[in-house]
Amino acid sequence: MPTIRSARRIAPLFLSALAFLGAPALALAQNGETLQQTKDNYGVVRCGVSQGLPGFSNPDSRGQWEGIDVDLCRAVAAAIFGNANKVKFTPTSAKERFAALQSGEFDILSRNTTWTMQRDTALGLDFIGTLYYDGQGFMVPKTPPLSSAKELDGATVCTNAGTTTELNVGDFFRANNMKYELITFEKADEVVAAYDSERCDVYTTDQSALYANRLKLRNPENHIILPEIISKEPLGPVVRQGDPQWADIVRWTLFAMINAEELGVTSENVDRLRRQSQDPKIRRLLGREGSFGESLGLSKFWAYQIIKKVGNYGEVFEKSLGVNTPLRIQRGQNALWKDGGFLYAPPVR
């Protein structure tokens, strides 16, 4: 009797299990699906950012996210919704970022992430461009005085776990036949705390992040950043593979910001230029000629919205990282190609 009763009890379980086994496999992203989901279901652009890196993605005193990585996501929101605030930011650690993007927790990873071949090819992800050309550097205390990273033999080095910096620092010390001890923490704040408490002699990470994190030290003025750059760190946004339309939207949002700077279109003069400009390049960018926005699945004023609501690349850079911010970073290699930098966007035509 008990057996028969329990058999009866498991019958629904049995049936639902059968239903599960018969169901089709989990569907993957299809072309156009991300934009459609963003517009119809989420109502916001879902964007993965850092847990707090001044100048790139950092909450301000009112809890609003700000920084150059954040502004890229705002620009995508402006292009899609005409509203730069329709973004949901999800802070994510260096370790979790790729898994979170793969599993669809957000649709753009804009988190000072270095574009490498391994990440681009083996993770099912696509890097869509370079937002900031960076390189790995070293920060050391002013005493004892050091002038070059070549004097770091025997030093203890702190950095973030699960980053390219761990690999680069190994390459650098090995290539120069120097000994070192590596201490890696999961969170940037723990690295800063350990460096500040003299657990290590050197803090190494992308140079921009060194400038940003130096502000968090007890006495920022007692620390210097050594001149050597030991690696190429092109930082840029990442999307999942499998939805080329979405990749195009993010890519052309970045290009629109760079092109706008090149053409002298700013958030202040964009309204006037849209009405008055006779320059065909500006007219195409701002939706007066052609149907470039429609081919992305957006409105034809997509780039106008980006520039109006967020600004061109130069404006965003100066607001987040430039010489008038606490970070005081020069444009350097992040200047336009015609000013001697690396920034070069394909034309809108």
Place this chain on the structure above:
Amino acid sequence: MERRRIPLRAAGALISRRAALPRSLAEWRAELAPRAAFLAQSLVLLLVLLFFWRILSNAIGNLEQQNIASGFGFLNSTAGFAVNQALIPYSEESSYGRLLIVGLLNTLLVSALGIALASVLGFVIGIARLSSNWIVARLAAAYVEIVRNIPLLLQIFFWYFAFLGALPSPRSAAGWMESVYAHNRGIVLPKPVWEEGSALTLQLLLLALILCPLLLRFARWRRETTGSRPAWIQSALIALLLAPLAAFLLTGAPISLDYPELKGFNFEGGITISREFLALLLALSLYTAAYIAEIVRAGLLAVQRGQVEAARAIGLKTPQTLRLVVIPQAMQVIIPPLTNQYLNLTKNSSLAAAIAYPDLVSVFAGTALNQTGQAIEILFITMCVYLSLSVLTSIAMNQYNARLSRRKKSAP
């Protein structure tokens, strides 16, 4: 509706009447029940297996479709990053497979030492809680309540950042006899250097370590069976212990110490016990000791009062009562929950990632995962490792417990 219900009730009555017949439905059911049970169980097993197969094939299919690399081939490729504590030779050129072993050994090291420390401390505090001395008992109780009620991660941060972080930097560290230095990166000790000719001393020392316990056991067996203890045993023990010392002196003291020296940024030479290791070990053993103390207290209280009174009646003193009567009986109550605490300590050691101690989770399920992106494989391996560690610990503790209860039963 009314009309339908009547025949149904009649049928029910029919069945219950037939159940009273010689070859009853109840008998028939009893005969069939085992077979039905077998069938049901195998169906469920089949479903469970199908379920897991389905999950696995779905995951593999999705990984392929998303162009995410999969498989275990990465274990042979070069890791490329350094680890600051490795018990076996490891460099940037080593493979991920070797990195797995390095992380595992670091986990085992901190867990084994943590278990040993936590057990000793836990037993002492547990016994102290039952002390008739008011201050000792209160202090032990305060320790247990404070340590048990603060999250472990906070305690790890406390030991790492606040306590050990407050030590001076290597350049201003004051040495003890110019050989031991405690600074904010760890503790540096002199390292013994085995020179030529030291092998004999080591071999004799090893021999003494093996033979002494055997001899002692033999002596006890002789005393228990014959009542007398041969005098040669004592001299043999002394000879065994003196032999390594004699060898050491005769071969010209071939063991020297390598003293640490401050060179450039850090100390060179000697052995460095890192601040990460110390903080993790302290936090894990102090935290687990509080739980073990409570388990020990419960075990001791579980021994009947009459046992203590009987021991007193035959003239045993308090330490002897504890050692010979109370603790052996309490152990049987203590061991099962104690095993749990050992497993907890091992699993809690994965909090190491927060303070950069390179344990299995930190270097393998952390850095290696992020460098290769092969989350499924790496987490699968890591979970298997922890599961095996836990199962092995459980088996060892269960066997120890079984031996204890056998001994109790065979005792007169």
